[in-house]
Amino acid sequence: xxxxxxxxxxxxxxxxxxxxxxRLELVKSMARGDPANVRTFSEGIHTGTHLDAPExxxxxxxxxxxxxxxxxxxxxxxxxxxxxxxxSAPALEALFPLGRPxxxxxxxxxxxxxxxxxxxxxxxxxxxxxxxxxxxxxxxVERRVRLVGVDYLSVEPFHAKExxxxxxxxxxxxxxxxxxxxRRVTAGPYRLLCLPLLLQGAEGAPARVVLxx
Numbered sequence: 768x769x770x771x772x773x774x775x776x777x778x779x780x781x782x783x784x785x786x787x788x789x790r791l792e793l794v795k796s797m798a799r800g801d802p803a804n805v806r807t808f809s810e811g812i813h814t815g816t817h818l819d820a821p822e823x824x825x826x827x828x829x830x831x832x833x834x835x836x837x838x839x840x841x842x843x844x845x846x847x848x849x850x851x852x853x854x855s856a857p858a859l860e861a862l863f864p865l866g867r868p869x870x871x872x873x874x875x876x877x878x879x880x881x882x883x884x885x886x887x888x889x890x891x892x893x894x895x896x897x898x899x900x901x902x903x904x905x906x907x908v909e910r911r912v913r914l915v916g917v918d919y920l921s922v923e924p925f926h927a928k929e930x931x932x933x934x935x936x937x938x939x940x941x942x943x944x945x946x947x948x949x950r951r952v953t954a955g956p957y958r959l960l961c962l963p964l965l966l967q968g969a970e971g972a973p974a975r976v977v978l979x980x
Contacts, residue, residue, distance in 0.1 A: 770957070770978040772874075772947050773816040774887065780815065781892040783920055787811040812971045813920070818963050819943040823970040824933040829940065831972040832965055838913050838942050843872035843959035845952055845978070850877050852895070853924050856902040863910075872959050873907070874916040874978075875899070876949040886919050887948050898924040904935040914959075916944035916976075944976060952978060 774780070782788040788810065795805035813819070818839075821828035849858045854875055863869050877897040879886045886893045896919040899907075904922075907915055915922070915936065922943055923932045936943060944961055958979040963972035 768980050770952050773976050774948050776815050816946040817973045819971045821937040824937050831969050839961040844870040845874045845954050847876050847954040850897040853898045853900040854903045855900045856906040869910040872914040879918040880949040894925045899932050901931045904932045908939040914942040916947050918947045918949045
């Protein structure tokens with residue numbers, strides 16, 4: 768079974784404050800006498816479901832087109848992880864006690880996806896989302912996780928004064944998937960298929976992300 772965990776791209780959808788959203792414009796129309804319907808599309812790279820390449824916060828590091836496909840496709844585990852306000856190292860340690868291997872690809876299903884008011888049910892940006900705390904970022908690096916995914920628009924806490932989580936993870940050459948919609952999947956093993964647009968010279972890319980169970 769295939770589970771699409773991407774967010775539908777649409778004009779007016781929540782975006783990181785100050786970043787451009789979706790623009791979809793009909794430039795040719797059969798109703799106006801054109802031979803076909805044609806639309807143009809533009810968005811900020813970090814809109815909706817997307818990945819961050821290391822160059823996003825590490826100047827001179829790998830761009831999105833340089834990421835190997837073997838990181839983006841393969842076995843992964845979705846975990847239900849507590850985090851209030853953010854995911855912590857002890858919360859991850861409780862899921863992977865000593866002796867239990869930590870997967871190379873880990874998707875974090877947090878309170879963003881659960882409860883009576885998941886973040887993706889809102890049409891405005893939610894500042895109180897659960898992110899990855901700085902201690903949890905170090906925990907992930909120490910356990911050599913290659914890819915981590917989160918269920919809102921950033922791995923970084925919204926009110927962070929410095930992007931420590933991003934720098935910790937991307938400095939370890941980790942791939943970050945942000946903007947996942949994990950409301951309709953449960954914790955467990957899956958096969959991840961994350962295929963970003965092949966953009967040249969970009970620090971990230973929009974992606975369609977599917978889990979196979």
